[in-house]
Amino acid sequence: MATEGNNLSDYDKSAIPNAEKFRFGIVVAEWNDKITEGLYKGAHEALVDNGVEESRILRWNVPGSFELVYGAKKMLESYDMLDAVIVIGSVIKGETKHFDFVCEGVTQGIKDLNIQYDTPVIFCVLTDNNMQQAIDRSGGKHGNKGTEAAIAAIKMAQLRQNAGF
Numbered sequence: 001m002a003t004e005g006n007n008l009s010d011y012d013k014s015a016i017p018n019a020e021k022f023r024f025g026i027v028v029a030e031w032n033d034k035i036t037e038g039l040y041k042g043a044h045e046a047l048v049d050n051g052v053e054e055s056r057i058l059r060w061n062v063p064g065s066f067e068l069v070y071g072a073k074k075m076l077e078s079y080d081m082l083d084a085v086i087v088i089g090s091v092i093k094g095e096t097k098h099f100d101f102v103c104e105g106v107t108q109g110i111k112d113l114n115i116q117y118d119t120p121v122i123f124c125v126l127t128d129n130n131m132q133q134a135i136d137r138s139g140g141k142h143g144n145k146g147t148e149a150a151i152a153a154i155k156m157a158q159l160r161q162n163a164g165f
């Protein structure tokens with residue numbers, strides 16, 4: 001099922017665990033910052049809407065999406081009380097194959113962190129063919145993937161707690 005026809009910002013608040021007890025980290029890539037700031041806004045607003053206080057949200061910036069892996073790794077090593085980490089990036093296809101390598105690197109790296117660490121790392125990295133697609137998914141006509149990522153982070157934090165971390 002594609003994003004087309006679905007709104008990334010839609011969620012049923014009654015079906016979301018209360019998140020006030022959780023602590024979240026968010027690592028934000030500075031590349032395409034118009035997009036990544038929109039994604040961060042969506043994620044931050046969704047966390048607060050579900051009971052998370054500002055003081056329980058930690059934000060770090062990294063230069064680009066490829067650095068999200070290292071940034072999330074160092075955040076997990078530095079703060080062992082985080083219940084979930086969200087990584088936010090926007091990769092937009094250019095003239096060369098660099099897009100493919102950045103996307104593959106960050107995808108595999110975040111997957112690896114989810115295996116290596118006990119804290120879930122949520123993948124909020126847009127991989128778009130053009131800027132319009134990125135705009136549409138960071139608060140535009142398709143909603144905000146940052147909102148979707150925040151809801152996933154809350155649900156995974158609750159799953160981790162239920163599993164007895």
Ligand SMILES: Nc1c(NC[C@H](O)[C@H](O)[C@H](O)CO)[nH]c(=O)[nH]c1=O
Pocket residue numbers: 029031032063064065066067089090091092093102
């Ligand atoms: N082209 C995009 C990049 N490229 C930069 C890399 O992410 C990385 O910072 C660089 O290769 C140095 O290691 N990053 C994005 O996030 N989005 C892009 O569209």
Ligand SMILES: CC(=O)[C@@H](O)COP(=O)(O)O
Pocket residue numbers: 091092093094095096097098099100102
């Ligand atoms: C994802 C990228 O690194 C890409 O935007 C860089 O553009 P180009 O492939 O034209 O160098």
